[in-house]
Amino acid sequence: MSLISNLSVKQRLLVLLIIIVGVAGIGVLAVQGTGAGNATDTAVADRQPPHVQIARMFDLASQNRTLALSAVQYDPRNSEAQFITQPFSSLRPQLDRNLAELDRIKQGYQASPMSENEQRLFAQVAADHQTFVDSGVIAVFDAVENERFDEAKHLFYRELDPSFERFRLGIESLKKLHPEVAPQG
Numbered sequence: 001m002s003l004i005s006n007l008s009v010k011q012r013l014l015v016l017l018i019i020i021v022g023v024a025g026i027g028v029l030a031v032q033g034t035g036a037g038n039a040t041d042t043a044v045a046d047r048q049p050p051h052v053q054i055a056r057m058f059d060l061a062s063q064n065r066t067l068a069l070s071a072v073q074y075d076p077r078n079s080e081a082q083f084i085t086q087p088f089s090s091l092r093p094q095l096d097r098n099l100a101e102l103d104r105i106k107q108g109y110q111a112s113p114m115s116e117n118e119q120r121l122f123a124q125v126a127a128d129h130q131t132f133v134d135s136g137v138i139a140v141f142d143a144v145e146n147e148r149f150d151e152a153k154h155l156f157y158r159e160l161d162p163s164f165e166r167f168r169l170g171i172e173s174l175k176k177l178h179p180e181v182a183p184q185g
């Protein structure tokens with residue numbers, strides 16, 4: 001005990017901070033090691049307020065649009081392609097993770113109570129999203145993976161972008177049904 005009493009207040013705080021960070025790090029490793037993080041993520045996604053779920057759906061779809069645009073840049077005829085540091089092979093796993101999270105969020109949203117109008121609107125948003133994924137994002141990735149870069153560009157601008165815009169408009173309509181509630185303070 002005399003060792004701690006010989007430390008200054010700053011040194012004691014530093015020791016306490018190191019202990020807290022160490023315990024938190026062990027906790028994170030334990031959760032990751034057991035796979036409990038995925039179950040927790042799913043449970044949290046199911047309990048999020050609708051406006052948070054809607055915003056996250058849009059965020060993930062936007063990320064997927066950006067991943068598809070990035071994929072198109074891997075065309076060897078693109079003079080800027082030499083400056084891309086991230087390998088193309090790293091894009092598909094991120095896309096797959098985003099799509100899996102989007103599915104979980106959509107399932108959670110769909111399981112929440114909705115009016116008939118909201119059910120119809122969500123069904124249309126889900127259909128628009130599926131078109132965006134199938135005819136847009138996945139088609140662009142498939143074309144790039146098979147080195148059909150002109151087709152990938154065509155798909156991006158003629159299929160993906162218009163379907164993303166329809167999805168975006170649907171998301172905006174859903175947002176109007178669930179305005180974010182400002183905290184009372």
